[in-house]
Amino acid sequence: MIGFRTPPGGGAIALLAAHCDDLAIGAGGTLLTLCTARPGLRVDALVLSGGGTEREDEEHAALAAFCPGADLRLTVLRLPDGRLPAHWDEAKEAVEGLRARTGPDLLFAPHPGDAHQDHRGLAKLVPTAFRDHQVLGYEIVKWDGDLGRPSVYQPLAPEVAEAKAALLHEHYPSQRRRPWYDREAFLGLARIRGIECHARYAEAFHVSKLTLDLAGGETRCGCC
Numbered sequence: 001m002i003g004f005r006t007p008p009g010g011g012a013i014a015l016l017a018a019h020c021d022d023l024a025i026g027a028g029g030t031l032l033t034l035c036t037a038r039p040g041l042r043v044d045a046l047v048l049s050g051g052g053t054e055r056e057d058e059e060h061a062a063l064a065a066f067c068p069g070a071d072l073r074l075t076v077l078r079l080p081d082g083r084l085p086a087h088w089d090e091a092k093e094a095v096e097g098l099r100a101r102t103g104p105d106l107l108f109a110p111h112p113g114d115a116h117q118d119h120r121g122l123a124k125l126v127p128t129a130f131r132d133h134q135v136l137g138y139e140i141v142k143w144d145g146d147l148g149r150p151s152v153y154q155p156l157a158p159e160v161a162e163a164k165a166a167l168l169h170e171h172y173p174s175q176r177r178r179p180w181y182d183r184e185a186f187l188g189l190a191r192i193r194g195i196e197c198h199a200r201y202a203e204a205f206h207v208s209k210l211t212l213d214l215a216g217g218e219t220r221c222g223c224c
């Protein structure tokens with residue numbers, strides 16, 4: 001099992017998402033686990049769409065709840081939902097802007113195999129700006145049926161998995177009308193990922209590159 005070593009000064013993570021609620025769905029339990037264990041962790045979050053709408057308000061309240069005790073800095077942009085390929089330059093500029101203002105030990109982002117074009121497009125932008133950073137690609141259950149075989153797991157305590165489902169319901173009222181947006185779906189996937197890593201519940205992530213530091217010296221990738 002590989003740990004996340006918080007460097008002196010508290011450490012930092014970055015969160016990238018195409019839409020409000022992606023981060024909470026894909027990594028909410030992991031964020032709760034990580035931030036609870038490391039008060040003061042710096043969290044820089046960038047969401048490409050939803051700015052200026054009720055969804056931005058939801059995202060601010062939700063991430064504050066999912067990152068308790070963190071030094072959270074969230075930016076929500078106004079790129080149109082479902083149109084990322086047509087706004088590629090703005091998205092790239094935003095990702096590079098995030099890179100310029102933070103040097104995270106760990107980065108959470110969509111993964112390149114995601115069937116949603118906005119998620120997939122953002123995933124492809126990430127390594128162009130974050131070249132020496134450990135990226136964990138979160139998964140989002142959806143109509144397209146793109147769940148694959150992730151290789152990295154964060155086990156979740158049962159109370160954390162329950163808290164994730166409850167916070168998703170509480171903080172995103174705009175999404176409750178979606179037929180898949182319910183406690184059963186969130187806990188169901190977490191239960192399956194838990195089976196795969198010998199835990200009750202878990203969140204899983206896709207990793208395309210992993211740099212080890214087995215000598216235990218200077219931390220390069222932030223995960224060993």
Ligand SMILES: [Zn+2]
Nearest residue numbers: 018019022119
């Ligand atoms: Zn999304």
